[in-house]
Amino acid sequence: MQIILREHFKNFERFPVVPILGYPALPALKITTQECLHNFEKHFKVAKYVFQEYEIDSLLTLLDITVEAEMLGAQVNYTTYDAPQIKKHVEEPKHMETEKMKAYIKTVKKLKEFSKNLPVGAYITGPFTAAGQTIGIEKLVKLYYMEPESAKTILEEVTQTVKDYAREIEDAGADYIIVADPTSSLLSLEHFRRFSKPYLKDVIKELEKEAILHICGKSKHLLQDVPETGVVGISIDQNIPLYEASKVLREDFLIFGNYSPANLERDEPNIIRENVKIMLNPVKGMTNIVASTGCDIPAKTPPENIKAFVDTVKNIKRK
Amino acid sequence: MSKDELLNAIRDSIVNLDFDKSKEYTLKALETGATPQEIILKSIAEGMEIVGKKFEASEYFLSELIVAGEIGKEITKILEPYLKGGEIKKIGKVVIGTVRGDLHDIGKNIVAMMLEAAEFKVIDLGADVPPEKFVEAVKQEKPDIVGMSALLTVTMVEMKNVIEALKEAGLRDKVKVIIGGAAVTEDYAKSIGADGYGANAVEGVRICKQWITRK
Numbered sequence: 099m100q101i102i103l104r105e106h107f108k109n110f111e112r113f114p115v116v117p118i119l120g121y122p123a124l125p126a127l128k129i130t131t132q133e134c135l136h137n138f139e140k141h142f143k144v145a146k147y148v149f150q151e152y153e154i155d156s157l158l159t160l161l162d163i164t165v166e167a168e169m170l171g172a173q174v175n176y177t178t179y180d181a182p183q184i185k186k187h188v189e190e191p192k193h194m195e196t197e198k199m200k201a202y203i204k205t206v207k208k209l210k211e212f213s214k215n216l217p218v219g220a221y222i223t224g225p226f227t228a229a230g231q232t233i234g235i236e237k238l239v240k241l242y243y244m245e246p247e248s249a250k251t252i253l254e255e256v257t258q259t260v261k262d263y264a265r266e267i268e269d270a271g272a273d274y275i276i277v278a279d280p281t282s283s284l285l286s287l288e289h290f291r292r293f294s295k296p297y298l299k300d301v302i303k304e305l306e307k308e309a310i311l312h313i314c315g316k317s318k319h320l321l322q323d324v325p326e327t328g329v330v331g332i333s334i335d336q337n338i339p340l341y342e343a344s345k346v347l348r349e350d351f352l353i354f355g356n357y358s359p360a361n362l363e364r365d366e367p368n369i370i371r372e373n374v375k376i377m378l379n380p381v382k383g384m385t386n387i388v389a390s391t392g393c394d395i396p397a398k399t400p401p402e403n404i405k406a407f408v409d410t411v412k413n414i415k416r417k
Numbered sequence: 418m419s420k421d422e423l424l425n426a427i428r429d430s431i432v433n434l435d436f437d438k439s440k441e442y443t444l445k446a447l448e449t450g451a452t453p454q455e456i457i458l459k460s461i462a463e464g465m466e467i468v469g470k471k472f473e474a475s476e477y478f479l480s481e482l483i484v485a486g487e488i489g490k491e492i493t494k495i496l497e498p499y500l501k502g503g504e505i506k507k508i509g510k511v512v513i514g515t516v517r518g519d520l521h522d523i524g525k526n527i528v529a530m531m532l533e534a535a536e537f538k539v540i541d542l543g544a545d546v547p548p549e550k551f552v553e554a555v556k557q558e559k560p561d562i563v564g565m566s567a568l569l570t571v572t573m574v575e576m577k578n579v580i581e582a583l584k585e586a587g588l589r590d591k592v593k594v595i596i597g598g599a600a601v602t603e604d605y606a607k608s609i610g611a612d613g614y615g616a617n618a619v620e621g622v623r624i625c626k627q628w629i630t631r632k
Contacts, residue, residue: 183521364570396570
């Protein structure tokens with residue numbers, strides 16, 4: 099049965115809690131990032147551990163914005179436990195299947211088998227971010243001004259890869275797709291409308307399941323256009339207070355956010371408890387808010403900090 | 418158009434993010450006797466200053482800074498053959514890099530580009546730069562300023578390691594240290610003993626200019 103996120107989260111008496119959480123489980127399980135992301139059994143073990151250990155309200159794959167870029171030929175660098183980064187861009191993107199994308203698809207399948215009625219969320223990368231990861235953002239933006247047709251061709255190729263991958267993730271059983279598009283926050287509204295939004299729309303209209311857009315960074319100026327991409331919600335970071343975002347968006351539009359991952363890593367649990375209350379108090383009574391982090395939680399974050407975050411959210415009544 | 422009008426037109430084409438016009442006016446300005454130095458000072462530097470102000474007013478975002486910077490680079494390429502080996506006077510020297518473990522270099526690249534437009538000589542060490550490489554560059558290049566960038570919370574701790582390494586090498590008091598990047602805050606900059614924190618590229622460049630003019 100298809101899960102409708104808005105309906106699913108509406109009946110919670112407390113705020114639902116779905117932080118961008120995965121990498122802190124790696125040191126706990128002594129599984130490296132590279133092992134985890136290339137082996138679906140290990141990736142599943144990590145995602146299941148996160149879900150059971152922290153008792154969050156959705157199963158999630160790990161956020162990795164190098165998947166599609168690697169499928170297009172970029173080279174990826176792996177540290178022991180943190181999210182991968184692009185090591186080398188590619189001049190001419192060429193679509194290919196990678197071990198990592200295959201492992202992601204199998205992980206989603208296994209998570210869905212495990213989840214029963216709980217939602218399984220899976221990340222893909224927004225076309226503009228994926229294109230920037232593939233050929234380099236500066237090159238992409240420059241190309242758009244100097245050789246607009248070449249830039250469009252590249253964005254279309256990247257979009258096709260994102261779409262193909264997203265469809266496979268959906269077919270594997272993901273209940274909702276989170277489109278991670280952090281690089282779009284570098285764009286002015288005008289540039290967002292040129293470089294990012296049309297391609298996002300193109301991806302989202304292909305999906306049968308619901309999608310959430312994750313844009314961390316200063317993205318308040320883009321909020322007004324986000325619903326037009328076809329997503330049912332947005333995931334934002336600490337640069338935009340949740341209440342401010344809710345004023346721009348219609349009341350049935352889901353807003354995930356927005357605890358600073360840097361503060362979650364650094365602060366003491368008692369400070370985190372207080373700050374979670376400060377984050378959620380202004381949006382009490384709103385049924386479209388899902389408590390999350392502004393971005394990916396770093397691997398070194400102490401487990402007691404993550405627990406303080408989740409437990410505090412769970413103890414705050416929505417009304 | 419007169420020479421001054423052309424210099425202004427180049428400046429405006431940078432501000433309006435117009436690659437084609439910027440090239441056309443640069444070539445015309447050279448034909449009317451404008452020197453590369455004049456184009457760099459009156460067109461590129463002033464143009465980037467205006468772009469920076471638009472950025473601070475949230476009229477422009479990072480993508481516009483990138484485009485304006487790329488136009489500046491293209492103009493500089495046109496000017497190279499006209500420089501006749503003559504160096505353009507620089508106001509100061511900055512060694513800049515993204516710290517070890519962090520491969521995100523867009524923020525650092527924008528700062529480097531804007532520093533160059535503001536007449537600094539920039540030694541760009543790239544991304545994933547270990548502390549010893551910063552120390553080596555300070556020894557060799559004798560810069561006025563060291564700039565460090567980090568996007569990730571997991572890598573920003575490296576900034577402290579660079580400052581410690583500069584201290585150990587006896588070089589800390591020879592340079593000003595400025596840091597920036599998505600993960601970094603002013604409090605963090607103070608806590609590790611940096612001299613400055615740039616919340617964005619424009620502010621970072623302004624701080625560097627202030628340091629140089631106060632020298």
